Amino acid sequence: MALSTLSSAGLAVLRSYVLLVIYRLTFHPLARYPGNFTDKISSWPLIYQCYRGNRHLRILEAHKKYGSVIRIAPDTLDFDTTTAMAAIHRDRNANVRKGAWYKTVDAETGTFSVQTVIDRKEHNFRRRILEPAFSHSALRIQEHFIDNNVRVFLHEMGKDVQEDGWTTPKDFSQWITYFGFDFISDLAFGSCFRLLQSPEHRYLPDLLKWTSHFVYYAGYLPFAPLVRAVMGTSIMNHVPSQAARDTHKYYLEAESKLGERSAAEEEAWSSGKEGRRDIFHYLFRTRDPETNIGLSHEQLQADSGLLIAAGSDGVAVTVSAALFYLLHNSSSMAKLVHEIRSSFATLDDVRNPQMNRLPYLQAVIDESLRLAPSVLSAFPREVLRGGLNVDGLHVPVGMTVGVSGYAIHHNETYFPDSFAFRPERWLGDGESVSLARSALITFGAGTYNCIGKNVAIAAAKLVLAKTIYAYDVKAARGKVTGGGGPAAGRGREREDEYQLLDYLVAYRSGPMVQFRTRNEK
Ligand code: HEM
Numbered sequence: 001m002a003l004s005t006l007s008s009a010g011l012a013v014l015r016s017y018v019l020l021v022i023y024r025l026t027f028h029p030l031a032r033y034p035g036n037f038t039d040k041i042s043s044w045p046l047i048y049q050c051y052r053g054n055r056h057l058r059i060l061e062a063h064k065k066y067g068s069v070i071r072i073a074p075d076t077l078d079f080d081t082t083t084a085m086a087a088i089h090r091d092r093n094a095n096v097r098k099g100a101w102y103k104t105v106d107a108e109t110g111t112f113s114v115q116t117v118i119d120r121k122e123h124n125f126r127r128r129i130l131e132p133a134f135s136h137s138a139l140r141i142q143e144h145f146i147d148n149n150v151r152v153f154l155h156e157m158g159k160d161v162q163e164d165g166w167t168t169p170k171d172f173s174q175w176i177t178y179f180g181f182d183f184i185s186d187l188a189f190g191s192c193f194r195l196l197q198s199p200e201h202r203y204l205p206d207l208l209k210w211t212s213h214f215v216y217y218a219g220y221l222p223f224a225p226l227v228r229a230v231m232g233t234s235i236m237n238h239v240p241s242q243a244a245r246d247t248h249k250y251y252l253e254a255e256s257k258l259g260e261r262s263a264a265e266e267e268a269w270s271s272g273k274e275g276r277r278d279i280f281h282y283l284f285r286t287r288d289p290e291t292n293i294g295l296s297h298e299q300l301q302a303d304s305g306l307l308i309a310a311g312s313d314g315v316a317v318t319v320s321a322a323l324f325y326l327l328h329n330s331s332s333m334a335k336l337v338h339e340i341r342s343s344f345a346t347l348d349d350v351r352n353p354q355m356n357r358l359p360y361l362q363a364v365i366d367e368s369l370r371l372a373p374s375v376l377s378a379f380p381r382e383v384l385r386g387g388l389n390v391d392g393l394h395v396p397v398g399m400t401v402g403v404s405g406y407a408i409h410h411n412e413t414y415f416p417d418s419f420a421f422r423p424e425r426w427l428g429d430g431e432s433v434s435l436a437r438s439a440l441i442t443f444g445a446g447t448y449n450c451i452g453k454n455v456a457i458a459a460a461k462l463v464l465a466k467t468i469y470a471y472d473v474k475a476a477r478g479k480v481t482g483g484g485g486p487a488a489g490r491g492r493e494r495e496d497e498y499q500l501l502d503y504l505v506a507y508r509s510g511p512m513v514q515f516r517t518r519n520e521k
Pocket of ligand 1: 312375455456
């Protein structure tokens with residue numbers, strides 16, 4: 001009897017699932033859009049791709065096969081055109097809001113960061129509070145904090161010199177990640193993690209990696225609300241997933257940094273001092289001009305977690321990709337070396353405003369941002385009542401849309417020979433350059449674009465230019481590691497393409513490199 005009840009319940013579930021599949025393939029509002037069969041009928045392939053880190057590869061593959069608009073999940077479309085980028089992301093009045101996936105990112109803290117807040121009015125408020133910390137005048141002061149960390153980085157890179165004058169091999173991606181964490185903690189909180197100098201906090205990059213990985217796929221799970229309900233509770237310490245436990249630890253770390261910084265600011269405030277002009281200095285003191293309200297402790301906490309994540313890995317991805325491609329392309333390396341070494345008389349001179357006037361350096365950074373965007377796949381935007389017109393198509397309310405960086409950056413209309421590293425495509429002011437510029441989405445676009453873009457570019461340029469000024473660099477054992485290969489998996493066959501794992505932020509390893517103090521002539 002019990003068995004027959006169970007089997008009829010099973011049959012009922014199966015029947016409703018079959019009906020759902022039929023609906024998704026026939027009467028569903030996105031039924032007519034092309035895409036892989038499995039993606040049309042279920043969200044699980046997308047979740048699995050987020051888990052495996054190959055979502056960007058599968059999306060590019062589908063665009064190459066089906067065209068500029070593809071269905072990547074039953075309710076989700078991905079586009080790879082500049083017109084879609086304008087309609088969905090760049091247009092500040094686009095009829096969309098951030099998708100429900102964002103709710104999982106900060107579920108640990110119980111409140112949203114500026115990036116994950118969904119309500120538009122609330123986002124405008126959070127953004128207004130952040131703006132003074134990212135103004136040009138703030139950046140001029142902050143460059144000094146970045147430079148201090150570049151100095152430490154260079155010192156570490158020059159260590160362990162062998163008899164032939166070259167250092168022992170170093171995993172550049174690992175060291176530049178340490179730099180990323182150090183400069184952003186210094187810049188945000190005024191207390192550097194000191195990963196470059198000491199092993200004590202070197203568990204942090206892995207912590208962040210597994211946190212990103214976890215929230216990335218967990219946010220798309222059909223039972224994500226349940227996951228969110230337990231995040232931030234002590235249950236997380238007992239769940240069998242290491243990644244889930246790490247997420248909890250990561251936020252505790254960010255909270256402790258915030259606590260230290262807040263105490264220092266209060267001390268400065270009570271003794272009438274100006275205080276250190278780092279990012280949190282502005283965040284503690286800024287009030288919304290419209291309401292005179294500042295950020296609550298919880299909001300500051302969520303933003304501290306975001307700043308460490310956004311600042312550290314983005315810069316690290318860009319600079320390691322730049323070095324990977326420069327080592328693969330000796331003529332580009334030679335041009336960059338010449339530009340940097342002939343523009344400055346000493347290492348200390350390598351700074352702004354002169355550094356910003358070097359066209360080839362800027363082009364190398366742009367090309368690295370294109371080939372290795374640290375956000376590889378689209379952040380979801382949910383269409384609101386009334387629908388959204390994209391590329392002549394009407395997308396109805398409730399559907400999710402986006403433009404994925406890795407896909408549009410390999411659209412041959414905007415980037416011919418798109419897998420080739422060619423900084424020259426960014427030089428001059430021709431039509432092809434403005435077309436390329438209009439298709440670069442590494443920092444997002446529109447209302448929710450990256451507020452830290454100028455900081456990121458300044459840090460990436462400074463650390464790359466100073467490294468190239470101070471050292472000759474070569475691939476360890478004559479082989480540039482970090483690329484693909486025949487056994488690396490589908491979409492990862494190219495040896496001269498820097499390989500990235502799409503775990504919300506892009507993860508990477510290599511190139512292994514050696515440094516030699518250069519002979520100054
Ligand atoms: C190469 C480095 C970086 C890249 C590629 C990058 C990329 C992005 C992208 C794509 C977004 C939009 C996210 C979305 O649509 O949900 C974003 C937002 C954001 N980024 Fe960055 N970022 C970088 C560095 C930084 C740095 C250095 C900081 C801070 C110092 C920063 C702070 C932020 C903040 C606060 C937001 C949220 C803005 C908002 O929602 O209004 N980022 N970033």
